[in-house]
Amino acid sequence: MEIEQQALSNPSGVETIEVSGSVAILEALISEGTEVIFGYPGGAIMPIYDALYDYKEKLNHILVRHEQGGIHAGQGFARTSGKVGVVFATSGPGATNLVTGLADAMIDSTPLVCITGQVFAHLLGTDAFQETDVINITTPVTKWNYQITDATEIPEVISKAFYIARSGRPGPVLIDITKNAQIQKFDYGGYTPCNHIRSYRPKPIIRNEYIEQAAALINQAKRPFILWGQGVILGEAEQEFKLFVEKSGIPSAWTILGAGAIPTNHPLNVGMLGMHGNYGPNVLTNDCDVIIAIGMRFDDRVTGRLDKYAKQAKIIHLDIDPSEIDKNVQTTVPVWGDCKETLPALTALIQKKSYPEWLQKFREFEKKEIEAVIQEELNPKSGELTMGEVIHQLNELTQGEAIIVTDVGQHQMVACRYAKFNNTRSNVTSGGLGTMGFALPAAIGAKFGAPERTVVAVIGDGGFQMTLQELGTIMQSSIDVKILILNNRFLGMVRQWQELFNQHRYSFVDIESPDYVALAAAYKIKGKSISERGDIASSLKEMLEYKGSYLLEVMVTKENNVFPMVPQGCSVSEIRLK
Amino acid sequence: MGNQNKTEKPDGKQEFTITVYTENQIGLLNRIAIIFTRRKINIHSLNTSPSEIESIHRFNIVVHETEEVVRKLSRQIEKQVEVLKVYYNTNEDIIWQEMALYKVPTDIIAEKASVERLLRENGARAVVIRKDYTVFETTGHREETDALIKILQPFGLIEFVRSARVAIIKKSDGFNRKLREFEKAEPGDEVIENEYLNKGQRIFTM
Numbered sequence: 001m002e003i004e005q006q007a008l009s010n011p012s013g014v015e016t017i018e019v020s021g022s023v024a025i026l027e028a029l030i031s032e033g034t035e036v037i038f039g040y041p042g043g044a045i046m047p048i049y050d051a052l053y054d055y056k057e058k059l060n061h062i063l064v065r066h067e068q069g070g071i072h073a074g075q076g077f078a079r080t081s082g083k084v085g086v087v088f089a090t091s092g093p094g095a096t097n098l099v100t101g102l103a104d105a106m107i108d109s110t111p112l113v114c115i116t117g118q119v120f121a122h123l124l125g126t127d128a129f130q131e132t133d134v135i136n137i138t139t140p141v142t143k144w145n146y147q148i149t150d151a152t153e154i155p156e157v158i159s160k161a162f163y164i165a166r167s168g169r170p171g172p173v174l175i176d177i178t179k180n181a182q183i184q185k186f187d188y189g190g191y192t193p194c195n196h197i198r199s200y201r202p203k204p205i206i207r208n209e210y211i212e213q214a215a216a217l218i219n220q221a222k223r224p225f226i227l228w229g230q231g232v233i234l235g236e237a238e239q240e241f242k243l244f245v246e247k248s249g250i251p252s253a254w255t256i257l258g259a260g261a262i263p264t265n266h267p268l269n270v271g272m273l274g275m276h277g278n279y280g281p282n283v284l285t286n287d288c289d290v291i292i293a294i295g296m297r298f299d300d301r302v303t304g305r306l307d308k309y310a311k312q313a314k315i316i317h318l319d320i321d322p323s324e325i326d327k328n329v330q331t332t333v334p335v336w337g338d339c340k341e342t343l344p345a346l347t348a349l350i351q352k353k354s355y356p357e358w359l360q361k362f363r364e365f366e367k368k369e370i371e372a373v374i375q376e377e378l379n380p381k382s383g384e385l386t387m388g389e390v391i392h393q394l395n396e397l398t399q400g401e402a403i404i405v406t407d408v409g410q411h412q413m414v415a416c417r418y419a420k421f422n423n424t425r426s427n428v429t430s431g432g433l434g435t436m437g438f439a440l441p442a443a444i445g446a447k448f449g450a451p452e453r454t455v456v457a458v459i460g461d462g463g464f465q466m467t468l469q470e471l472g473t474i475m476q477s478s479i480d481v482k483i484l485i486l487n488n489r490f491l492g493m494v495r496q497w498q499e500l501f502n503q504h505r506y507s508f509v510d511i512e513s514p515d516y517v518a519l520a521a522a523y524k525i526k527g528k529s530i531s532e533r534g535d536i537a538s539s540l541k542e543m544l545e546y547k548g549s550y551l552l553e554v555m556v557t558k559e560n561n562v563f564p565m566v567p568q569g570c571s572v573s574e575i576r577l578k
Numbered sequence: 579m580g581n582q583n584k585t586e587k588p589d590g591k592q593e594f595t596i597t598v599y600t601e602n603q604i605g606l607l608n609r610i611a612i613i614f615t616r617r618k619i620n621i622h623s624l625n626t627s628p629s630e631i632e633s634i635h636r637f638n639i640v641v642h643e644t645e646e647v648v649r650k651l652s653r654q655i656e657k658q659v660e661v662l663k664v665y666y667n668t669n670e671d672i673i674w675q676e677m678a679l680y681k682v683p684t685d686i687i688a689e690k691a692s693v694e695r696l697l698r699e700n701g702a703r704a705v706v707i708r709k710d711y712t713v714f715e716t717t718g719h720r721e722e723t724d725a726l727i728k729i730l731q732p733f734g735l736i737e738f739v740r741s742a743r744v745a746i747i748k749k750s751d752g753f754n755r756k757l758r759e760f761e762k763a764e765p766g767d768e769v770i771e772n773e774y775l776n777k778g779q780r781i782f783t784m
Contacts, residue, residue, distance in 0.1 A: 135605055136605070136608060139605065139608055139609050139612060140612050140616065143659065144659045144660075145605070146605075147604075147605075164659055197659065198662070198757075198760040198761045199600070199601050199659065199660050199661060199662045199760065200659045200660075321657065322653055322656075322657075323650070323653035323654050323656075323657045326649075326650075327650060327653075
């Protein structure tokens with residue numbers, strides 16, 4: 001872009017140029033390596049969009065159909081790329097539409113920088129058109145937020161925003177910029193990335209005595225058990241984690257967001273934890289003698305009833321966020337720090353071991369689970385289609401190489417239970433917040449985050465109808481995502497609970513769908529709907545091989561339940577197989 | 579306002595004073611306050627003012643809770659980007675004061691009360707004396723400022739106001755030296771102080 005004004009020299013001798021706040025924002029984004037912005041324009045952010053007009057070559061802006069779609073796309077991008085997702089929205093409704101995504105990113109530790117326009121500074125507090133107090137609305141759902149009212153603040157604030165979003169335990173940051181600051185010209189002295197804020201310690205200092213205590217506990221353990229979460233992925237410590245697992249020889253299970261940090265078929269990967277996790281990992285949580293929890297936060301969906309959770313076990317908890325230690329589960333040895341550093345330190349101190357008998361226990365439970373649940377779910381011989389067999393066929397075709405984006409509900413549990421992951425950053429789902437409508441927009445972002453990989457969005461008929469407007473984004477920007485709708489004509493997870501716990505009182509879970517194939521066609525997206533077992537493999541193959549986006553609807557059985565299940569209020573060892 | 583327990587009650591709750599050192603930042607008060615309100619915990623007293631160090635603010639927050647809860651609250655507060663350091667202390671660990679102002683009608687107080695004795699016995703002083711009213715001031719613990727209300731009530735107490743608690747931690751060396759540690763890119767052990775780990779056996783769920 002042509003630099004607008006003459007170069008000036010400021011008293012400190014640093015070369016400056018006069019630019020508008022809007023240009024400074026875009027320059028800052030470029031300096032931070034931003035490749036793609038998901039956004040939606042509006043009155044209060046118009047100066048930034050006007051500047052963007054001249055930056056089309058340098059910044060790829062994707063026009064979404066709703067700000068919620070924009071922020072979920074930003075999340076999908078961050079999850080698959082490991083970079084900070086960038087989102088633009090205008091003031092008022094534009095900003096409030098971000099709130100669900102901010103809450104989702106906050107609870108799932110997803111790095112985002114969201115930039116919202118705001119009314120002129122002199123209008124703040126006057127109930128101006130499209131004015132809303134976005135800073136106060138978003139305070140509980142952001143790692144940090146800040147309102148810029150003067151353009152000179154822009155370089156420093158944006159650099160802080162990126163630093164805070166990506167460092168330590170990542171999270172969403174929102175920067176609200178009043179319109180006058182976007183327009184205001186100032187002497188821009190270039191961009192300096194932030195790497196230190198005195199009041200902010202992203203990584204706690206590692207205490208060697210705790211590493212030593214942890215190693216001693218591990219070395220003495222008879223039935224140790226590793227629980228890992230997304231922290232391993234966020235810390236880019238997959239390799240360090242793998243070495244730790246392999247030297248320790250300890251059976252390892254994952255939380256939903258930890259999936260893929262080591263491959264599904266790794267011999268020490270014993271499966272998923274939690275309410276709809278695998279049988280062995282849940283039952284044996286209450287049988288192990290030492291738990292090594294790595295980058296996970298003992299969410300209630302993982303622990304079940306807390307006062308009956310692993311009471312017999314000593315707990316070693318590795319986390320970068322000190323407030324997670326002892327938050328839900330009392331820790332025996334806390335290992336504060338970045339697991340990319342703490343894991344190698346721990347690996348160095350532990351003995352190389354294996355636990356064949358203990359591992360065998362997991363295999364025995366797995367066998368029971370296969371007989372009671374998995375066999376029928378993945379390979380039914382008759383009856384209506386199951387969600388599990390669709391995922392199973394998908395595995396056969398993708399061989400664990402695809403990115404699987406899921407929405408929320410039964411299909412999410414089924415997909416996460418059965419999908420195979422060879423690679424990290426392959427499982428994109430709304431874990432903590434459970435945001436229906438997440439998958440379609442997140443898949444758009446996921447594709448931008450990993451353009452060379454196949455992205456399959458597995459979505460239920462309920463969640464799809466929450467954000468289906470993003471088909472417009474897929475159409476306009478020619479985004480190659482494969483949309484797999486598992487349609488059971490119910491809000492299935494709520495229906496399952498109503499069946500099991502509310503005496504089959506199906507209260508408002510019967511949901512109708514439009515003709516999805518016709519809908520896709522209206523958006524110029526190729527579509528197909530199937531309901532026969534014989535069509536699954538060929539249709540999935542057709543979808544995966546198709547150049548461009550594709551929507552495949554699979555009509556599955558209406559009243560299937562996801563098992564195993566730890567009913568709410570029950571201990572993990574009370575997990576039900578039916 | 580809550581009651582004034584100096585010692586731990588059977589429910590394990592007692593008065594804690596949380597001291598927070600922060601950057602001077604708009605919106606931070608809200609960010610800290612919602613850590614309490616989200617958990618439906620009442621703030622009994624809140625004071626915020628500049629500290630002895632330029633640009634650093636100091637909060638004193640008083641809550642009536644178990645140590646387990648206060649520890650978790652403190653960690654959540656310290657997690658905020660613009661918070662430098664959080665301490666929590668029982669009443670035994672601190673020196674604290676609250677200030678109170680009392681407005682009474684001058685004619686009644688002059689006529690009926692032994693003003694000099696009243697002021698002396700309650701450590702109070704007159705801040706303003708006008709024809710129509712007089713304002714007394716006292717500082718002390720809650721019981722002491724409460725006591726003077728009772729004494730002045732019969733003399734037609736017009737208005738009363740009390741400040742939040744301000745507290746000094748007995749063992750504290752102040753924050754100057756610590757702040758220099760924070761300003762380093764690689765702070766030393768000084769700023770960590772995770773000595774409260776490994777304590778307590780109770781499991782807390784919110």
